[in-house]
Amino acid sequence: MLPFATLLNIDKSLATPVFLQIANGLSDQIRRGVVSAGTQLPGTRVMSELLGVHRKTVVAAYDELLSQGWLEAKQSRGTFVSAKLPDIRPQSFRTVPAPNAPSQQPGYRFQANPLLSLPASKGSNALAFDDGFPDVRIAPWEALSRAYRTALRQGFRKNLLFYGETTGEPSLRTTLCDYLRDSRALPITVDNLLITRGTMMAIHLAVQCIVAPGEVVVVGEVSYASCNLIIRERGAQLLTVPVDEYGIDVEAIARLCEKQPVRMVYVTPHHQHPTTVIMPAERRVRLLQLAQQYGFCILEDDYDYDFHYDSSPILPLAAADPGRHVVYVGSLSKVFSPALRIGYVVAPAELINAMAHFRRIIDRQGDNLLEAAVATLFRDGDMQRHLRKAQKIYHGRRDLFCERLKTELGHWIEFSRPTGGLAVWARFDPVIPLAKLAQRCRERGLWLSDGTPYGIHLNATRLGFGSVNESEIAQGIDILKKAASE
Amino acid sequence: MLPFATLLNIDKSLATPVFLQIANGLSDQIRRGVVSAGTQLPGTRVMSELLGVHRKTVVAAYDELLSQGWLEAKQSRGTFVSAKLPDIRPQSFRTVPAPNAPSQQPGYRFQANPLLSLPASKGSNALAFDDGFPDVRIAPWEALSRAYRTALRQGFRKNLLFYGETTGEPSLRTTLCDYLRDSRALPITVDNLLITRGTMMAIHLAVQCIVAPGEVVVVGEVSYASCNLIIRERGAQLLTVPVDEYGIDVEAIARLCEKQPVRMVYVTPHHQHPTTVIMPAERRVRLLQLAQQYGFCILEDDYDYDFHYDSSPILPLAAADPGRHVVYVGSLSKVFSPALRIGYVVAPAELINAMAHFRRIIDRQGDNLLEAAVATLFRDGDMQRHLRKAQKIYHGRRDLFCERLKTELGHWIEFSRPTGGLAVWARFDPVIPLAKLAQRCRERGLWLSDGTPYGIHLNATRLGFGSVNESEIAQGIDILKKAASE
Numbered sequence: 001m002l003p004f005a006t007l008l009n010i011d012k013s014l015a016t017p018v019f020l021q022i023a024n025g026l027s028d029q030i031r032r033g034v035v036s037a038g039t040q041l042p043g044t045r046v047m048s049e050l051l052g053v054h055r056k057t058v059v060a061a062y063d064e065l066l067s068q069g070w071l072e073a074k075q076s077r078g079t080f081v082s083a084k085l086p087d088i089r090p091q092s093f094r095t096v097p098a099p100n101a102p103s104q105q106p107g108y109r110f111q112a113n114p115l116l117s118l119p120a121s122k123g124s125n126a127l128a129f130d131d132g133f134p135d136v137r138i139a140p141w142e143a144l145s146r147a148y149r150t151a152l153r154q155g156f157r158k159n160l161l162f163y164g165e166t167t168g169e170p171s172l173r174t175t176l177c178d179y180l181r182d183s184r185a186l187p188i189t190v191d192n193l194l195i196t197r198g199t200m201m202a203i204h205l206a207v208q209c210i211v212a213p214g215e216v217v218v219v220g221e222v223s224y225a226s227c228n229l230i231i232r233e234r235g236a237q238l239l240t241v242p243v244d245e246y247g248i249d250v251e252a253i254a255r256l257c258e259k260q261p262v263r264m265v266y267v268t269p270h271h272q273h274p275t276t277v278i279m280p281a282e283r284r285v286r287l288l289q290l291a292q293q294y295g296f297c298i299l300e301d302d303y304d305y306d307f308h309y310d311s312s313p314i315l316p317l318a319a320a321d322p323g324r325h326v327v328y329v330g331s332l333s334k335v336f337s338p339a340l341r342i343g344y345v346v347a348p349a350e351l352i353n354a355m356a357h358f359r360r361i362i363d364r365q366g367d368n369l370l371e372a373a374v375a376t377l378f379r380d381g382d383m384q385r386h387l388r389k390a391q392k393i394y395h396g397r398r399d400l401f402c403e404r405l406k407t408e409l410g411h412w413i414e415f416s417r418p419t420g421g422l423a424v425w426a427r428f429d430p431v432i433p434l435a436k437l438a439q440r441c442r443e444r445g446l447w448l449s450d451g452t453p454y455g456i457h458l459n460a461t462r463l464g465f466g467s468v469n470e471s472e473i474a475q476g477i478d479i480l481k482k483a484a485s486e
Numbered sequence: 487m488l489p490f491a492t493l494l495n496i497d498k499s500l501a502t503p504v505f506l507q508i509a510n511g512l513s514d515q516i517r518r519g520v521v522s523a524g525t526q527l528p529g530t531r532v533m534s535e536l537l538g539v540h541r542k543t544v545v546a547a548y549d550e551l552l553s554q555g556w557l558e559a560k561q562s563r564g565t566f567v568s569a570k571l572p573d574i575r576p577q578s579f580r581t582v583p584a585p586n587a588p589s590q591q592p593g594y595r596f597q598a599n600p601l602l603s604l605p606a607s608k609g610s611n612a613l614a615f616d617d618g619f620p621d622v623r624i625a626p627w628e629a630l631s632r633a634y635r636t637a638l639r640q641g642f643r644k645n646l647l648f649y650g651e652t653t654g655e656p657s658l659r660t661t662l663c664d665y666l667r668d669s670r671a672l673p674i675t676v677d678n679l680l681i682t683r684g685t686m687m688a689i690h691l692a693v694q695c696i697v698a699p700g701e702v703v704v705v706g707e708v709s710y711a712s713c714n715l716i717i718r719e720r721g722a723q724l725l726t727v728p729v730d731e732y733g734i735d736v737e738a739i740a741r742l743c744e745k746q747p748v749r750m751v752y753v754t755p756h757h758q759h760p761t762t763v764i765m766p767a768e769r770r771v772r773l774l775q776l777a778q779q780y781g782f783c784i785l786e787d788d789y790d791y792d793f794h795y796d797s798s799p800i801l802p803l804a805a806a807d808p809g810r811h812v813v814y815v816g817s818l819s820k821v822f823s824p825a826l827r828i829g830y831v832v833a834p835a836e837l838i839n840a841m842a843h844f845r846r847i848i849d850r851q852g853d854n855l856l857e858a859a860v861a862t863l864f865r866d867g868d869m870q871r872h873l874r875k876a877q878k879i880y881h882g883r884r885d886l887f888c889e890r891l892k893t894e895l896g897h898w899i900e901f902s903r904p905t906g907g908l909a910v911w912a913r914f915d916p917v918i919p920l921a922k923l924a925q926r927c928r929e930r931g932l933w934l935s936d937g938t939p940y941g942i943h944l945n946a947t948r949l950g951f952g953s954v955n956e957s958e959i960a961q962g963i964d965i966l967k968k969a970a971s972e
Contacts (some may be wrong), residue, residue, distance in 0.1 A: 067797035
């Protein structure tokens with residue numbers, strides 16, 4: 001008789017029930033050929049003694065295997081390993097190559113994206129001058145919690161607990177549409193709006209639906225790195241044009257268009273990413289003219305619209321787009337918290353349909369409950385109150401941050417005070433290589449990007465002031481100064 | 487002087503502040519060329535009288551446009567439309583084609599997926615024999631609500647309010663890994679697990695990372711329609727093999743492999759979709775052998791693992807996969823609610839990394855707070871208690887549903903009582919065309935699929951019994967019988 005106690009190796013301390021351990025162990029040994037097809041198994045009483053378990057446990061295990069087809073019960077003769085199993089040689093799965101195997105490779109292969117490495121992350125509670133993220137401590141979480149509870153309570157009645165619309169939970173779609181119309185003068189209806197999980201998904205859908213592999217997409221020579229990845233992953237041809245103190249060089253785009261068809265231009269006109277400058281009116285007009293003339297799509301990423309300190313925000317390109325050339329994306333990541341995974345894309349209705357169909361095969365739909373809760377925040381005014389409060393707080397932080405940066409590090413850093421957004425674009429003196437500086441800062445407890453996403457040659461990075469309060473700004477500037485003077 | 491009151495068309499009842507209406511209106515008219523570059527504007531006092539608004543409002547509007555670059559203030563001479571704007575002809579954006587425009591197409595084009603139409607949806611509170619969805623009324627929403635509140639409260643400390651891991655919130659990754667090991671004997675660590683938004687995203691990522699355009703993917707000739715869309719969207723070659731009363735025909739796969747390289751085989755061995763049959767042991771062993779021999783990947787979709795009535799569930803192929811050929815996907819949609827957007831994929835660690843990198847450019851990350859809350863449900867045992875409760879309830883509903891279906895409609899419908907899952911595969915007598923029957927049922931208040939996702943020639947569909955209680959089953963069967971006898 002086979003050494004079943006050894007083969008099956010029961011461990012009563014495991015969470016897996018003992019009968020399942022027996023069943024799994026037996027089927028495993030059958031699969032390996034150790035217990036071969038047609039073998040008669042010991043009766044349940046004998047087996048229970050061999051294994052030191054209750055007989056009922058063995059009965060349950062045998063029943064399990066009978067119903068799975070591994071065992072056969074023969075009338076008044078006992079229990080047998082099924083004779084219908086294919087002839088299996090011992091260990092054939094583990095080590096012995098199949099005789100005519102064309103390949104011993106693992107049964108998969110993957111296309112890792114070498115460009116796509118996860119950035120060094122900072123914890124939300126670490127001190128950091130980050131990429132320009134909001135202070136999650138000031139967001140109206142309590143209101144969100146209440147609204148989520150309400151959404152759950154009303155969920156069945158309001159049809160939130162089931163499959164939903166791929167374009168977004170209807171109440172959020174309506175509320176956000178109103179909000180975008182009021183705050184940005186976008187001439188849209190709900191048919192022009194698709195709720196996504198964030199800006200990444202919005203850009204991904206737009207690029208998938210608009211750009212074919214091989215077509216040209218133009219971005220600034222310094223631009224949003226994640227967007228570049230999406231474009232390259234699509235197999236598009238990524239061309240760059242210079243970025244100056246007025247944003248992306250529109251005349252350079254015109255020259256490109258004369259030479260070849262351009263399918264899409266990605267821009268961040270409100271606060272150029274990463275340099276934070278605002279694109280002036282004449283460039284905006286010219287860009288829209290070019291789009292009309294050459295028939296390309298403008299992908300406008302308005303990641304930072306809501307925070308501006310020296311004037312009202314400039315309206316998006318999408319607000320002045322009679323030719324429907326602009327696809328407009330944004331999210332609540334900067335407004336509320338990066339953890340609130342809600343973004344959106346605004347486009348002509350036919351394009352929204354196309355994107356919804358594509359979204360359906362990557363993510364089916366969003367989170368009905370969360371979307372309904374966020375709609376409530378807009379409807380009750382909590383979101384708007386939060387925006388006003390945050391605007392005031394960030395305004396103060398920008399002033400303090402720029403003042404301290406100028407005073408303490410002015411001879412090492414060149415920067416302009418941004419008129420909006422949550423970060424300063426800081427160009428460091430070449431005598432202070434940013435990689436080393438960031439390393440030294442991190443050792444002293446201040447997280448800082450080393451600027452590699454923007455190209456090492458620039459020796460520049462974004463220093464976010466939004467997520468740090470007054471004492472943290474003082475503390476951080478102090479660390480930065482010490483690290484720079486080392 | 488231009489008729490500014492007409493041009494600007496102020497409406498004080500709008501939510502947009504009046505000064506912004508003026509600023510937007512003016513920049514709009516400048517853009518159209520109605521107010522041309524270099525024009526002097528009326529002084530603020532005159533303009534305020536023209537428009538019937540307070541002077542301060544006009545000052546704010548002018549300031550806005552000055553900061554945006556539309557206007558210029560000339561020392562002691564007044565306010566002018568910027569001379570730097572390009573020469574714009576009236577209406578050039580709206581109707582007049584640019585002289586050398588190569589194309590008057592809209593600035594986008596899209597690739598709509600003709601295969602992908604949203605299915606006729608039913609409301610969660612409509613009476614339906616659906617595709618096999620759970621009863622969302624019995625899920626532990628109250629526990630989820632509590633856990634979500636806790637996650638929010640502890641969010642800052644636990645680092646849930648910020649950007650997070652693309653592979654999933656760490657506590658859920660750990661908890662789910664333990665759960666899958668215990669319940670399915672998957673030999674995995676957290677490195678083998680990626681949390682997704684659901685099965686669709688899991689399949690999408692697996693197909694993107696494993697299958698190159700043009701490669702062969704094999705599915706059952708009746709299979710999961712959404713998965714077929716993902717495969718076709720990838721540009722892969724979709725081949726089908728027969729499905730019989732033991733599931734997918736594995737010998738047919740062997741014959742395909744002899745003729746050409748096969749990259750992936752998609753299977754639902756636990757409950758074949760849509761026919762609900764269980765793949766027996768000998769086919770499982772053979773399929774794993776073939777994967778080893780020919781080096782293809784088995785994509786195992788275990789959408790229905792948790793509900794089984796006549797025996798314990800058969801362990802997944804992924805539990806017996808020494809060659810690492812199986813990629814295993816599942817979700818909480820059937821366990822809890824389709825609105826709970828959490829799924830997962832289990833695979834070798836290198837493949838998980840590749841999928842995470844790809845996921846990052848379509849969705850960056852999941853919902854930290856929700857994932858932490860769901861981890862709490864597993865850790866506190868709420869999820870397990872719910873599963874035991876649901877198992878009992880669905881067992882009863884299956885028995886009642888099949889009994890009533892047999893008694894009331896047995897001469898019109900052929901079906902086998904499923905040993906698990908939440909639906910019956912019902913083949914209707916050709917004298918009752920399913921499209922008509924579904925239509926009649928819907929008119930009488932019972933939602934029913936018309937079977938088109940499975941091919942009209944089969945005249946068959948899934949009748950879900952999970953989401954209907956005893957009286958709803960009675961009511962639904964009654965409607966179905968009346969509609970069939972019409």
